[in-house]
Amino acid sequence: MSSEVNRVMPTQAIETAVSAPMETRLRVDGMDCGACANKVETALGRLPGVHRVTVSLATDEVRIGHDPDTDLAAIRETLSRLGFSPREPARDTAPACGCGATSCAAPENSRPAPEMPWWRSRQGLLTLGTGALMLCAYGAASLFPAFERPIFLAAVLLGLIPVARRAWTSARLGSPLSIETLMSLAALAAVSVGAEAEAAAVLFLFQVGESLEGVAARRSRDGIGALIELLPRNAQRETADGSLETIAAERLLVDDRIQVHAGERIPADGEVLEGIGGVDESPLSGESLPQVKQPGETVFAGSVNLESRLRIRVTADATDNTIARIARLVREAQARKAPSARFIERFARVYTPLVVVFATLVAVVPPLFLGAVWSEWIYRGAAILLIGCPCALVISTPAAIAAGLAAGARHGLLMKGGAVLEGLARISRVAFDKTGTLTLGRPQVTEVIVLAGTREQLLERAAALSAGSAHPLSRAILTHTASAGIAPAAPDEIRALPGQGVSAQIAGHDCLLGSLAAARERLDDDSALIEAAEPQLALGRSLSVLIEDGRALGLIAMHDAPREDARAGIAALQRLGISSLVLSGDQRPAVEALAGPLGIEAHAGLLPEDKQRLVRELQHAGERVAKVGDGINDAPALAAAEIGIAMGGGTEVALETADAASLHGRVGDVAAMVRLARRTLRVIHQNVAIAVGLKLGLMVTTLIGLTGLWPAVLADTGATVLVTANALRLLRVRVIESEPASTQPTPRQDARAHSCACTD
Numbered sequence: 001m002s003s004e005v006n007r008v009m010p011t012q013a014i015e016t017a018v019s020a021p022m023e024t025r026l027r028v029d030g031m032d033c034g035a036c037a038n039k040v041e042t043a044l045g046r047l048p049g050v051h052r053v054t055v056s057l058a059t060d061e062v063r064i065g066h067d068p069d070t071d072l073a074a075i076r077e078t079l080s081r082l083g084f085s086p087r088e089p090a091r092d093t094a095p096a097c098g099c100g101a102t103s104c105a106a107p108e109n110s111r112p113a114p115e116m117p118w119w120r121s122r123q124g125l126l127t128l129g130t131g132a133l134m135l136c137a138y139g140a141a142s143l144f145p146a147f148e149r150p151i152f153l154a155a156v157l158l159g160l161i162p163v164a165r166r167a168w169t170s171a172r173l174g175s176p177l178s179i180e181t182l183m184s185l186a187a188l189a190a191v192s193v194g195a196e197a198e199a200a201a202v203l204f205l206f207q208v209g210e211s212l213e214g215v216a217a218r219r220s221r222d223g224i225g226a227l228i229e230l231l232p233r234n235a236q237r238e239t240a241d242g243s244l245e246t247i248a249a250e251r252l253l254v255d256d257r258i259q260v261h262a263g264e265r266i267p268a269d270g271e272v273l274e275g276i277g278g279v280d281e282s283p284l285s286g287e288s289l290p291q292v293k294q295p296g297e298t299v300f301a302g303s304v305n306l307e308s309r310l311r312i313r314v315t316a317d318a319t320d321n322t323i324a325r326i327a328r329l330v331r332e333a334q335a336r337k338a339p340s341a342r343f344i345e346r347f348a349r350v351y352t353p354l355v356v357v358f359a360t361l362v363a364v365v366p367p368l369f370l371g372a373v374w375s376e377w378i379y380r381g382a383a384i385l386l387i388g389c390p391c392a393l394v395i396s397t398p399a400a401i402a403a404g405l406a407a408g409a410r411h412g413l414l415m416k417g418g419a420v421l422e423g424l425a426r427i428s429r430v431a432f433d434k435t436g437t438l439t440l441g442r443p444q445v446t447e448v449i450v451l452a453g454t455r456e457q458l459l460e461r462a463a464a465l466s467a468g469s470a471h472p473l474s475r476a477i478l479t480h481t482a483s484a485g486i487a488p489a490a491p492d493e494i495r496a497l498p499g500q501g502v503s504a505q506i507a508g509h510d511c512l513l514g515s516l517a518a519a520r521e522r523l524d525d526d527s528a529l530i531e532a533a534e535p536q537l538a539l540g541r542s543l544s545v546l547i548e549d550g551r552a553l554g555l556i557a558m559h560d561a562p563r564e565d566a567r568a569g570i571a572a573l574q575r576l577g578i579s580s581l582v583l584s585g586d587q588r589p590a591v592e593a594l595a596g597p598l599g600i601e602a603h604a605g606l607l608p609e610d611k612q613r614l615v616r617e618l619q620h621a622g623e624r625v626a627k628v629g630d631g632i633n634d635a636p637a638l639a640a641a642e643i644g645i646a647m648g649g650g651t652e653v654a655l656e657t658a659d660a661a662s663l664h665g666r667v668g669d670v671a672a673m674v675r676l677a678r679r680t681l682r683v684i685h686q687n688v689a690i691a692v693g694l695k696l697g698l699m700v701t702t703l704i705g706l707t708g709l710w711p712a713v714l715a716d717t718g719a720t721v722l723v724t725a726n727a728l729r730l731l732r733v734r735v736i737e738s739e740p741a742s743t744q745p746t747p748r749q750d751a752r753a754h755s756c757a758c759t760d
Contacts, residue, residue, distance in 0.1 A: 029086075149196055160203055400680050405421065439594065567597070
């Protein structure tokens, strides 16, 4: 949802989004595999008033879209009957409220409580109990042979009762072929042919496997938990009399003044008021160099103040700081299913029934029609039932997607879901904006050329027309006029002209500040303007022309330096087989002056609709296009591209607008996203091959009598753990390439670039 108002139901302890239809979020413990997710979706989807159920194994979270009068207690009861433990979701941070308390509605800690040790959980006690009985049975085999079978049966009973109960509940709630059903049938079949020891072993190994899956699932969730732990628990807030008080960091409110000393973590997003020093932002952005911060620049919660005391004004409360937004976006991204995951889920729904039918035929046909021994083929049929468990196959894709998204977040690369990862892996062309993307986005005025009137008149009117614009060229003009001590004139009826400039009435005159092309359209004789502009264009300068009552008063030339990592970032894309181009509304000489040294295709003088058209043309030619910009401008082109990537230092727009975002705005981050996406796709293919290969191999060996129940359940558990462990390798990959020394920005340069979010 685009916006949520959270409240806590005091009796159900459920966090509910108040909207129509309503959405309830629950943290559900015990969901460790894809089969668990399918059971939950099926069971909750059958409840009255429930319209939509989304399960995220990566976050242990269930989102239920429902009518306002839906019985929330029934939702919790259904989850409990399935064998899961529903509870309220952990917040990214505890909400701050105006009363000064941590939370009016829910006085809970922002960090989740420590989990119960495995051996003390119900699952752990069952596993240990079943294992202990099996050991006793093996011991009794030599000392008291008469007790061996009863003890094995006791172990089977202890392991089977909870599994069979869950199987019955799942069947009643719409999942008749759950893994618990398969396990129960296999164990009963083994007992029926006198294989009590193997039946007990199957149930014991199933319990061990569930525990291992839980450990692997928790490991995949640790990345976001570690991000939340970056926030310090306390902050030093200034009081009205200037003294300092220590308060919980989640109680900080917007406009509070705080102080952070050298070596301390910054507790909130804010603006530096006093102090200059390096700040380590690597936990958030992956940037290894300290970023030098000075008054007026932005700092982020969770980063480390390395040098001197900083006095900071808080700009976001605890629920909306950078870490909270990153965690929220990553969790939401992990909850979005990739196309490959949806396909595998559909395949699993067909695969399991087919395997059950095949196992029944294996158990029945040879004895009935070929005179084979019943006990032998029932045993083989039971083994094939276990092979029919789809856990490893269903978890193979979401585990890799979740790990890939978490790995990206650790390096300041935010991708909104598995579909975005899969799309990035297939990109063939990247279209960049110019200003603020390939350039630093901080142009400076290099020359003011007066064609009529005075220099002061030209700058007064230019400043007046620039005052209402956020464009980097407008900001450059305002900075230049302010440093020259020139005050803007008072404009009337300001109008923005998309792709052309800004017009207004100033002192009774019609004025326009715009591009060279827009100015030429409004001049009867543009020869003097062209003569003045050509030398500047030859230098690659960007030009803003001031027109008053149909005559050119003059032009202002500006230069925006390219990002120091632009060449390395473009080269990294070329090594991946991806070609790049720049789409800009600037004059062709300025765009070509930038694109030439980078070796990329240049398109200049474009309106927003022109950029969209070019993206469409590339797509019609068979290219898969990613559009890289600032997340504000060029919305049509960003929407038209397969993937829109926002470059902006943690701003709300950069995080919320596009399909993916780079927190620290490096050109090389685009290649890093593609590398990570391609590696994730390789892991998905490996996982599917592991899961399917083991199933097919065991099915063959079971049919010819080489393997039985033990290898079947071991392979199922092992495959699930193996594909999860293979996915977790993504958390350790280095996605940011080391750049040559010549392309590394200095701390000062990168710090200033980090605080800029400009338009093209």
